[in-house]
Amino acid sequence: MTYQAEISRTTPTAFLFLVDQSGSMQDTMENGKTKAQFVADVLNRTLATLITRCTKSEGTRDYFHVGVLGYSGSSADNGLAGALSSTVLHPISQIEAHPLRVEERTKRMDDGAGGLVNQSIKFPVWFEAKAGGGTPMCHAITRAAEELAGWCDANPDSYPPTVLHVTDGESTDGDPADLANQLQQIGTKDGTVLMFNLHVSTAGGDPAKFPTSDSGLPDSYAKLLFRMSSPLPPHLQKAAEEKGIKATMESRGFVYNGEIAEIVDFFDIGTRAAQLR
Template identity: 65%
Template sequence: MPYQAPIQRTAPTAFLFLVDQSGSMGDRMAGMEKTKAQFVADVLNRTFMNLVTRCTKADGVRDYFDIGVIGYGDGGAQNSLHGALSHQILNPISAIEANPLRVEDRKRKVDDGAGGIIEQSIKFPVWFEPRANGGTPMCEAIQRAGIELAAWCDSHPDSYPPTVLHVTDGESTDGDPEQLAETLRQFATNDGNVLLLNLHVSAQPGNPISFPAGEGVLPDQYAKLLFRMSSALPAHLVKAVQDKGNAISTEARGYVFNAEAGEIVDFFDIGTRASQLR
């Protein structure tokens, strides 16, 4: 069965994030002060932190994952990591750990153990900056992802296949992305095809639809398009969704419609679950 290859330093996997940075990502999240771009950036940076933690062992950070971000908006689709990480799209997790743009001091509220809440200062590394400007060149972003992952799969034939986590709030402005998404999903390692998961970010309150099994439950043609662009979830990702208390079909696809804050956090968490690290 596919999607069972162990992840190890000699056979890592890859997570490639495609992030819509068009002007509409500057709209505020429903019920929040932060814009969609700011909230997605926070969740993505926290996801990087979590991935680094998963790869940290007694001997240091083991390169189980290659990580990259392609942002698209004004100026087209481009590498959205900077400094030492700007020279190539996919970087080993040890390079991610070593090269944040900066480390911020942030506050979080925690239980004080006596029934109260206190603020605690934490260190928060930042790799990815929020941006919201221009149109939505989704086709260019998917094409660039395809070029990158075709080469990655060729050089990692025995690895768990790459996962693409795509976050968008608008319709493509440079053509129909459906055929390009299908081509992207055809790239493969010996363990299975590239996984493409799509998240529609909402600025309006409403009921999200998470990981449907058919497009009939979706309200418009754009949502149905993104559903068709999405991969069927492998069994271990279906279980990851179910473990969060969501009753979904074994035929579910990796698509979330009208995502609010909680769904965005869950999407990144579920999408970066892969086979067991070795």
């Protein structure tokens, strides 16, 4: 079976985040933040979580190579700046070493007596919120394929890369379906690239979490993103079930119109790889 390769420092895996930064990401969510700011916050928190998963007593082990591509206007560019701007994919230890800044934020915490208190926390920021212009999804997927083809050639024995794609609008540079299919033909000996799609929609309709078909989706674009999404491998089905989400062999890595907690879950489930060594 595929998607079972053990992940180690000599056989890492890769996570590539594709983030829509078009003008519609300026729309405000129910928590008062723009879509762009909320996605940036969740992505930064996800990067911190990936670092924690790789931290051992002697330091951070490079189990993961991680990159971000933000796309808007007519281009898809490296979403990480500063010391991380030269290449798209980086070992997780380099991500840890080079945040853009560390902010002080306030988090509501249990006070141990049935109440909540405000607590100041450190919040590293790697990825900045941005929104403006069109949605060049085809260009973004092509750029992702170029990056991951080279990575797979260099890491043929590894658990295959995972692409986590977040968008709220239709592609403005053509139909991305064939390109998404081509992306999912790239792979290692352990399987082909996994592509998961999160549709941050304001069009209404019932949320869909890792559905098995497109029958309940409200429009052709949501159905397109469903078809562009990879089936969940067994260990990710299990990760979804642990969060109370029904998942089967037919479930796709797709979330439509997710609420805030479901968006967080999408990133968490999507970045669960096989066993770390």
